[in-house]
Amino acid sequence: MAKQWLWRLVQTAAGIWLLASLVFVLSHLGPVQGADVLLPTAGDLNTAATPGSFAQREATRRAVQRRLGLDQPVFYVSWQSATDTAGGYWRWHGLPNQYHSWLLRTVHGDWGTSLSSREPVTTQLWQAVVYTFPLVVITLLFTLLLAWQLAEQLAARPWWQPLMQTALTGLQALPLFAIALALLLLLANPEVVAWFPPYGLGQTTPTDVGWGPWLSSYAYHAILPAVSLMLSVLPAVTLQLAGALRNELAQPYTATAYAKGLSQPQVIRRHALRNALLPSLTQLTDLLPTLVAGTLVVEVVFALPGMGRLLVQAATTRDYPLLVGGVLLIGTARLLALLLADALYKWADPRIR
């Protein structure tokens, strides 16, 4: 058993390395490079001595590349187009290349520094994760509790089941940005109802104002983002679990349970739920990478400095160390979530062991 898990961990580590390597190489092969983004905007008329000529701009570009180590080959080998013929050939560059340097640093725990701010990548990722993590954890906990209760009720086929199912299906069809914007414009709008603030989560710290006021401020500002996230996740989890529970309640073994004199909630919790959980486990572990990756739409709408915004910014500014670091972190979370799903499957269904 231990050998099997060790093998899975090795496979996971290899998968993470492959993913990060692919992102590293592909991002460096694009037409726009990190050095381009760090140069002054070309073609503007607002500076007296912008490096105007092509030669001046290229000199500046080379200087930026040299400083950042981007003047080295990207990988061990590269495809060289022949100048005089249509073909080309592979060229071996040896160990002095950007990928090799990055790999060595990463193995030693150094994920590099951001190209623009020169801040360590690990610091930036940590700050973003720490910001998003509590919000998403709280949201997921509330979502699971609510989904569980709703699914249990829906499985019993009450009179409001069709109505609720239609509402949940309708909600599921709405994109997250529509939900977030609707909540913002309805509940944080002085022209409609301004019950909640549109912005400001995490603006204070416990050391600034004390734990009590900080906690109250956090809860007040977190309600809208958390509800937006909850409404986007709730339908899928509820509908899936309710459907699975209904299937299980139709199985002959539940008749035996009823015959023993158990009530329907007891039948569901003691017998049907464990069997119904199997598909939901995959669904729930799928949500785990979100804890790390953040949720871009909610972060943009409610101005939260989470991982989603950080990575989009890294991608648009071609900040490769930050981008690759983010992918590495999210990829790790994703692959570990798959491992967790496997473990939970084995716990829930002994036949798989």
Add this chain to the structure above:
Amino acid sequence: MKHLFPLGLRLALMALGLVAGCTSQPPKELPVRVRWTRDPESLDPLFLANQYAIEAANLLHLSLLQVDFSKNDFSPALAEALPTVTLLGDSLTRLTYQLRKAAAWDNGQPITGHDVALTLKLMYCPGLPNESARAQAGFIRSVQVDSLNPKRFTLTCQGQAVEHMQASGDFFILPEAVLDPQHELRPTSLPELQKRIPTTPPDSALSRLARRYLAAVPMPGGPAAALGCGPYELVSWQKNQALRLRLKSRWWADQLPLRPFVLQARPQRLEFAIIPDDATAALALQHHDIDLYPQVSAAQFAQLRASKAARTQLAFYTAPSYDIVAAGFNTRRPALADGPTRRALSYLFDAAGLLQATQLGQGLRTVGLIHPNDQRNYNRGLKLLPFAPDTTALLLRQAGWQQTTPKGPWQRQSKAGPRQNLALRFRYRADDASFETIALQFRAAAASIGIAVELLPTEASALTPNLQAGDFDVYARLIKGNPFLFNFMPALHSSARGAGNFTGYGTPASDQLIEAIAAARRPVQKAKLLRQFQATLQADAPLVPLFFMATRLAASRQLRGLHISHLKPGYLITTTERKSTSSPTP
């Protein structure tokens, strides 16, 4: 497990209770809060990544000369007066500065010419992000500090352009005492550093300088550094969230008996809130979470002005800006290489309609790259191009183009080459609806006379490399202008092809004219050349300037002293204060 739901309910109720506690917090004195759309990314005075970084740096640091919003010109800041200018031969300029007597660092040490010299040397120090700063101040060839009066120094500059005076004072001065306390760099002259081969490993003094500099530059969440001699100091920088500044308790300019406009600093605390979404920013303004919302989009501005509730709380401002929305043609394409074809296609842009559609009419149409409010230099003899697809068809025929069928494609036989087809690829920024509107309008107008246009919406950071590579036929973009400078070299000179001259335009005559404008010293002579240049540009039509944008700003009525400007960022925060009374002014 069955007790989980009641627990959840209890938690929710507790949260609501805490919220109630939150609302009963006593109000405290608030900073002036401004909305930014993105993080400044860097507060490194040698590398300011975006407009917000420049805005913050202007509060933390000071230059010799600063933009004076009251005069719309440069005024002395650290310098006591504008430099005295001496022309040397026909290729050098000598600028002599005298620093203000009171100018001092936070520890009381005077700011001297040695600080200026070290700042210039930092631009050539290896290992620092100084490439752009070096390129901008590269025309300064040497600096000599007066041995008897260290507050007096002389810069020797390459070239004799009028703009050298402003550019020579437009960089932030950094403290030698912090970065080079042992004065190790004093024996090394600026020309020696300029001549240094970039690949040579740095000596120990340069390495130490680089190390001290990098340690002193502030980072998000890190300790605040004391590098600047500006009025404000950094309190905190939460990346992608907020930047907070505080007025220094002892700032050297406080001692000045009559403080000039560029050295005003009234608000005690400033907070720049990073809110990426426009709708959230508008609600935050109405909710009193922020006080100032600059660069409001036209639609959002109209929406806010239409709201009765917003009108009672907010004041609305507009000012002309120097940002030009322009289209450009790829003159390297054989079909677009001739002026008559490009001029014909210029009539397909409905500039008036586009100004209304994208900016709700706020902005100014123009004949060229000079602002119409610039009475001296704008060429009033030129006419604004009308929207006239019929004229396009007529002019295309005159340029040798023929339609194979009445509504069919246009073709012409080139003198020495294959038959040319007039089908265009239009590249623009995908994330800006204004440019998409321009592209769609152009495509519809072109289609009405049988010209096919393929749209190429492009990610913002990929636009410039694509334009530099010439991968387009027509483009639309925003050109950032400047009221002080008329330097068209980076955008339209033939030497800038592949760099900032995206159109690839440049004839010996146009190059000569651009160089003459850069070298002209007398305003009358410059104005004449500028008017001539506008006429040349309209006739050759490599660029079609559509309109100058407007700056829109919404602010809480709780603020007073807000100074609106057509210069970036559109307002002057240092003169702004919060009114002491809490009731909004009607």
